[in-house]
Amino acid sequence: MGVLYDYFRAVDDATAVQLMADLDGGPVVTVDGRPGIDAIDLKGIDPAVTLGQLVALARGVPWQDDLVGERLLWNAGEEGPWLTSLDDTTRDTLASITPAQLPELSAGWGRTEELAWDGPLPADQMQPVVEAVAALARRARDAGESLYCWCCL
Template sequence: MGVLFDYFRAKDDAAAVRMMEDLGGGPAAASGDGAAADAIDLKGIEPAVTLGKLVSFVRGVDWEVNLVDLNLLWSADDQEGPWLVSLDRATRDALASINDGQVRELSARWGRIEELAWSGPLPEDEMSPVIEEVAALARRARDAGEDLYCWCCL
């Protein structure tokens, strides 16, 4: 059993929490008949380390534990989830700043991190679609004056 992660945008923390309550705990990205929100499903890509390392590459800094500032906003159950966390605006803006010319190099670097390359480095362009998706979501959030959130569940 893996951990599921959906990233989405919302007007503010209150709107994100309301969405969780309206959805009975999520998920934020619905399959089949459409999304519950402007959301992407990034199974296994948690915000602090895995996404945080992408953010560190974009910013040109070393990764550290608190690079992505997360704030727990909502939890259905402290032990089993689901949980909702907000991502700081600096993270949103770093992801939104990714341009097409950076995607392949970021994909190659990100595909070599321990959290993604369990059996060795991934092909250089394997993470490109994920980077493009998360960057586009971050741009839409930034351009709308919204924030990014991560829904996660065991």
């Protein structure tokens, strides 16, 4: 079993925290979906390292542990779940990914240590994930909203 990560958008921190109360701590993404919640399930893709690798590739910079700005907003205990907000610079970087960049970003991300445990992934394997993350970030940016990450062991 891995760590679960759901990424979603909300108008502000208070709304995101209220969502945790409404969902009894989550998860945010369910099989049948939740009306009014724009979210994606990215099991195993943490904000700081794995998503940070994609952000670094999109920016054309080396990965650093503080590349993705993240703030803890809600914590249900030592074993989670947790809710963090992602900085708007990260949101905007992801939102700026164009369709022309998808193949290169997918291939590069699939070669990172965090995803290529048994060797590089097929070049296009991560393309749907990159596309989904970029689309969520774009919708958040266009609506003046922020990105959030729900995490649970």
